[in-house]
Amino acid sequence: MSALLDPILGQWNYYLVIVLMMIGFYAVIARGNMVKKIVGLNIFQTSVFMLYISMGKVANGTAPILTGDPNTVYSNPLPHVLILTAIVVGVSTTAVGYALIIRIQESFGSIEDDDIIAMLDDEEETS
Amino acid sequence: MMQHLPILQVLLPLLAAPFAAMLRGRDVAWGIAFITTGTAFLISIALFLEQRALGTTMVYELGNWAAPIGIVYVIDAASALVLPVISGVGFIATLAARQLVAAEIDPRDHSLFYAAWLLTIAGMLGQVTTGDAFNIFVFLEISSLSAYALVAMGSGRDRRALPAAFNYLILGTVGATFYVIGLGLLYMLTGTLNLADLAERLPQVEETRAVFTAMAFIALGLFLKMALFPLHFWLVPAYAHAPSAVTALMASTATKVSVYVLIRLIFGVFGVEFPGLADAVGLAILTLGIAGAFVGTLAAIVETDLKKLFAQSSIAQLGYMAIGIGAMSATGLAAAFLHLFNHALMKGALFLAIGMIAAQAGRATMGTIQGAGKQIPITMTAILFGGLALIGVPLTAGFISKVYLVRALLEQNFWLLAGLTFISSALALAYVWKIIEAAWLQPRPAGAPELSETASQYVPAWIMVFATLGFGIYATPLVEAAFAAAHVFIPSTMGAN
Numbered sequence: 001m002s003a004l005l006d007p008i009l010g011q012w013n014y015y016l017v018i019v020l021m022m023i024g025f026y027a028v029i030a031r032g033n034m035v036k037k038i039v040g041l042n043i044f045q046t047s048v049f050m051l052y053i054s055m056g057k058v059a060n061g062t063a064p065i066l067t068g069d070p071n072t073v074y075s076n077p078l079p080h081v082l083i084l085t086a087i088v089v090g091v092s093t094t095a096v097g098y099a100l101i102i103r104i105q106e107s108f109g110s111i112e113d114d115d116i117i118a119m120l121d122d123e124e125e126t127s
Numbered sequence: 128m129m130q131h132l133p134i135l136q137v138l139l140p141l142l143a144a145p146f147a148a149m150l151r152g153r154d155v156a157w158g159i160a161f162i163t164t165g166t167a168f169l170i171s172i173a174l175f176l177e178q179r180a181l182g183t184t185m186v187y188e189l190g191n192w193a194a195p196i197g198i199v200y201v202i203d204a205a206s207a208l209v210l211p212v213i214s215g216v217g218f219i220a221t222l223a224a225r226q227l228v229a230a231e232i233d234p235r236d237h238s239l240f241y242a243a244w245l246l247t248i249a250g251m252l253g254q255v256t257t258g259d260a261f262n263i264f265v266f267l268e269i270s271s272l273s274a275y276a277l278v279a280m281g282s283g284r285d286r287r288a289l290p291a292a293f294n295y296l297i298l299g300t301v302g303a304t305f306y307v308i309g310l311g312l313l314y315m316l317t318g319t320l321n322l323a324d325l326a327e328r329l330p331q332v333e334e335t336r337a338v339f340t341a342m343a344f345i346a347l348g349l350f351l352k353m354a355l356f357p358l359h360f361w362l363v364p365a366y367a368h369a370p371s372a373v374t375a376l377m378a379s380t381a382t383k384v385s386v387y388v389l390i391r392l393i394f395g396v397f398g399v400e401f402p403g404l405a406d407a408v409g410l411a412i413l414t415l416g417i418a419g420a421f422v423g424t425l426a427a428i429v430e431t432d433l434k435k436l437f438a439q440s441s442i443a444q445l446g447y448m449a450i451g452i453g454a455m456s457a458t459g460l461a462a463a464f465l466h467l468f469n470h471a472l473m474k475g476a477l478f479l480a481i482g483m484i485a486a487q488a489g490r491a492t493m494g495t496i497q498g499a500g501k502q503i504p505i506t507m508t509a510i511l512f513g514g515l516a517l518i519g520v521p522l523t524a525g526f527i528s529k530v531y532l533v534r535a536l537l538e539q540n541f542w543l544l545a546g547l548t549f550i551s552s553a554l555a556l557a558y559v560w561k562i563i564e565a566a567w568l569q570p571r572p573a574g575a576p577e578l579s580e581t582a583s584q585y586v587p588a589w590i591m592v593f594a595t596l597g598f599g600i601y602a603t604p605l606v607e608a609a610f611a612a613a614h615v616f617i618p619s620t621m622g623a624n
Binding site: 021025028034037041044045048051052055079082085086089092093096097100101103104107108116120123 | 261265268272275276279282287289290292296300301311314
């Protein structure tokens, strides 16, 4: 039993990341509403953040702050730092995305992909 | 001072951007952009000449922290060749932007436009210079985020720029995130992000499934970013509806940088002899490349909007670069570098010339240029030369890169691919002829808008045309530089196989 479960339980963080990644990716692809697309993109990116953070965890490791005790086991701080950068990038992407959505709503009166594609096709025919 | 040049050329546009944004005068903002890109261009030429003279790899340690702890900037034959392309095209495009931006963008937005413009150039230069894999991601996002904003600025004239920019943002972010996933897996396996260090440690884990997954994620993410068929759907609307100056800058640089990063990762980190690489990634790139060459060319033939037409042709040209990469040989890689360089010049010339027409007429379509050969002969001739270079007519730079591409394929006995490359190049004649016919063989329709041209309008495009012809007629130094770049990744002793 444990031989069967161990590889799964021992790597549960990766399974969680993959589930989250696919939920986010599905929302990006399948949703026509642009706000929902951005939300999906955020879930997708967050799953990657969790991938990095969970790989930085060292068994029995503590927060990487010097304690003075040479026997202390620390978690790897580098992935945290990388993800701090990636979070900033993610926030900026979301901000630019929402700014674009506001402008799209102003000039098209809709933020649904299908509506906008239909409007663009009409314009293409008349021009 | 001299040893700080590798960081200076990235830092200058990065630091100049907020100044351009804050000083809210459009001439001031343009002046800052002009001086900054000009300086960056001079620096990258100095770096290129220095690297060629030394013949070695120059490593700049940020804050004097040695690799792999610190981040290093690497000037080798490959990055030294690509840097002048970006900053050079950036400089000429800035020269042309003064007129194009004045015609197409709300004067209140000019300073912000030039700020985003400088940021995207800084991001691209950073991606090429850095020797750290995560740093590449950060610069990728700097250049992409400002590129989304730049594309969206086309909305003043053409509201279709907004959904185009939004789709570009979604797909661009997905691509960059894929790249980060792959990078995370590599970091997990090796514990390093330094490219040279990664290359050293990867052979120890080369037979693991995680390494193949990482390779697949990185390759896929970069395929999206370089708009390799069939992941190219963001490109055509983004190029077609962006402001003309942005189209010219992005068409000549943005996708090229991703091609360069792909080469750096695939050959520089995994290495050409990495087990499974040539079979999996190489075959995928070759197949998608030739498919893209045909799809792009055929789509260009039926297109009537000139910006869309040449955006489709970009898909085809990226396909040729992909074929060069997929050949997995030194000659193929040199052909990819040559085409990267030459295509930047041709597309720069074409989109700058088309931009000048679009800025006057609102749009540049087959109808707009009908009979325009007599009205604006100098601009139309620039488009003609750009088109001939795209086909690969002798005495243009396009010919040189196609020759080396076909040579690389024949070396590997890919006869069918070489034939298909030749056929798809010849097909490009169809869309170039369509333009020649419309511009010179048809009369100007009555009531068509009056087009004019002044020296300041056609000089930037013609600088690019002269460069295309110059590198086509006297190609030896460029070919040597391209082979030096290829040999960074594939040593010359392996060149024959």
